[in-house]
């Protein structure tokens with residue numbers, strides 16, 4: 421695996437405020453969450469509980485809710501904060517540079 | 526009759542047929558619209574919960590005052606419905622944690638309603654998650670309430686929670702000594718058993734306490750308020766619950782074929798917290814109950830027509846359940862757009 425670098429994954433305008441979008445790096449699907457105060461966070465898109473993509477879920481502040489069983493994850497730490505989600509998810513450094521969203525991957 | 530045991534032989538068939546954690550049909554809906562529908566607030570659920578509790582306490586006070594007169598019958602009738610039936614929808618919505626925005630408020634109402642429904646809250650949370658993963662997949666779904674070929678007397682007994690309470694009591698007793706019942710181990714992680722153990726012990730303490738209270742005062746009155754309403758107030762929950770999936774397809778990955786939406790009046794929708802939009806709820810469990818009528822409108826063109834009333838649904842359900850007694854291939858089919 422190559423050394424991690426900042427990779428442009430999206431334009432900021434493509435991610436609605438207080439919502440989530442799916443991006444893909446090297447075949448890995450990542451959910452990019454944009455908060456109302458214009459911060460961005462990147463977290464694995466595949467729920468750790470079952471077969472569901474968090475990019476279809478619901479963003480509530482710094483938490484994202486899985487569309488299948490309403491399990492929740494903190495998008496900053498990846499921690500599972502509401503059952504039935506129990507296992508944490510991988511998060512990635514994410515930033516806005518100009519018009520672009522970048523993930524350190 | 527098929528073997529409905531969770532984790533039993535039908536579970537293997539389900540896995541072979543790619544029915545486990547399958548890819549379910551989803552209607553097309555604009556992301557912005559869905560996001561709006563998923564929005565959470567505390568206000569609506571606080572209003573509905575306050576009204577429920579005020580009615581519960583009010584009918585309880587009335588029933589207490591009327592004890593020994595004929596007026597106690599309608600008073601306890603209403604109290605029972607609020608305790609034994611309306612609690613089910615509160616249990617359900619707060620179990621999904623969509624009713625309130627606040628997680629604490631959802632959890633508080635969930636635990637209270639679990640006691641009223643006589644459900645050990647931790648195992649039921651996991652059982653309900655499985656019900657959403659594998660809805661009416663035989664051998665996987667622990668919440669198939671109306672099994673094909675089952676004697677109709679089982680449905681009748683369910684109106685008074687008889688079979689449910691017997692199996693739940695067994696589970697609670699086993700859990701209280703740290704032993705899950707076999708089906709439970711199929712859907713509840715072993716790490717989550719600790720919660721079940723303590724809740725089971727609490728239930729035993731609570732209901733034994735109520736029984737002792739009754740003996741001490743020489744009256745069944747305390748149990749009429751705590752415990753017995755689960756039996757005598759259950760019937761309306763079963764009326765609603767039977768409309769959800771009964772008689773429809775098993776082992777399909779399309780909720781349109783195994784779940785019903787039934788139009789209901791405002792009073793029923795208050796007791797049932799809009800769970801009459803059951804098809805929409807299964808497809809989008811992140812949408813809170815108060816947004817389900819709007820969700821129904823947004824995707825109606827992609828779903829089968831809803832039933833116009835509870836009676837309209839019952840007219841297809843009971844004859845089908847009766848036919849399934851002798852022929853379990855009988856199934857209600859749906860025309861999907």
Ligand code: FES
Nearest residue numbers: 467470486489491
């Ligand atoms: S699949 Fe995400 S919480 Fe169950």
